[in-house]
Amino acid sequence: QTAPAFLSVWDMHSYYGESYIVQGISFNVHEGEILALLGRNGAGKTTTLRSIARLGNPQVLKGEIWLDHQPLHRMSSHEAAQAGLGLVPEDRRIIPGLSVEENLQLAQIQPPVGWSIERLYELFPRLGERRRQEGVTLSGGEQQMLSIARALARDIKVLLLDEPYEGLAPVIVDEIEKTLTHIKSQGMTTILVEQNAVRALKLADRAIILDTGSIVYDGSASEVLENADLRAEYLAI
Ligand code: ATP
Numbered sequence: 399q400t401a402p403a404f405l406s407v408w409d410m411h412s413y414y415g416e417s418y419i420v421q422g423i424s425f426n427v428h429e430g431e432i433l434a435l436l437g438r439n440g441a442g443k444t445t446t447l448r449s450i451a452r453l454g455n456p457q458v459l460k461g462e463i464w465l466d467h468q469p470l471h472r473m474s475s476h477e478a479a480q481a482g483l484g485l486v487p488e489d490r491r492i493i494p495g496l497s498v499e500e501n502l503q504l505a506q507i508q509p510p511v512g513w514s515i516e517r518l519y520e521l522f523p524r525l526g527e528r529r530r531q532e533g534v535t536l537s538g539g540e541q542q543m544l545s546i547a548r549a550l551a552r553d554i555k556v557l558l559l560d561e562p563y564e565g566l567a568p569v570i571v572d573e574i575e576k577t578l579t580h581i582k583s584q585g586m587t588t589i590l591v592e593q594n595a596v597r598a599l600k601l602a603d604r605a606i607i608l609d610t611g612s613i614v615y616d617g618s619a620s621e622v623l624e625n626a627d628l629r630a631e632y633l634a635i
Pocket residue numbers: 414417419437438439440441442443444445446593
């Protein structure tokens with residue numbers, strides 16, 4: 399018997415108004431794994447993340463979403479966040495007027511469990527060095543780090559990353575990858591949406607490929623790297 403999945407999406411259907419985007423997808427994520435969620439532009443990756451995070455737009459009209467035995471599909475986005483869901487959106491949402499440290503303090507649950515601010519600075523030394531700097535003045539890569547650190551400060555159970563490497567220099571991407579590997583070693587479960595599919599596949603344990611709102615592949619990440627037909631057909635790489 400296999401262990402129950404940590405995060406489980408079952409027959410999820412999502413709409414933006416009349417537009418039917420996520421067309422009945424089911425998948426599991428196991429505790430401590432990195433899942434790459436891939437597909438061409440417009441395949442529905444961001445919509446899938448937003449649906450799991452219960453953002454309201456898109457509307458999820460059918461389906462179940464379970465996180466560690468908790469029914470996210472019955473929750474608001476705020477409740478889902480409290481239940482341990484950590485969405486890091488593409489635009490990072492650093493709060494203007496607040497320093498790096500204030501951005502982290504605002505996110506941190508009290509009393510802090512797991513990731514204290516000091517531990518987050520060990521994980522991201524650049525943030526420690528810039529703790530008094532206003533968050534919005536950080537470089538793109540540093541803002542991405544702050545956005546991930548802020549999610550960890552909330553003591554989340556699963557990290558959902560929407561295109562974290564976008565616009566970043568390769569050395570910064572290396573740094574973020576190292577961090578993701580480290581937090582995985584501490585037991586974190588991660589869903590990684592990335593346009594840079596090769597990078598994501600090298601880091602991930604498993605991969606799901608979406609095509610027009612349906613899952614066309616669910617399996618090991620290394621198999622996608624080895625399967626040129628699959629890559630050409632759905633990822634254009
Ligand atoms: P990308 O890599 O380009 O971000 P994606 O796979 O993340 O692509 P989504 O952003 O989920 O794709 O978009 C899926 C579809 O939903 C697209 O056809 C898009 O135009 C549509 N869509 C996205 N946001 C909205 C919205 N707010 N209102 C209406 N349609 C939307």
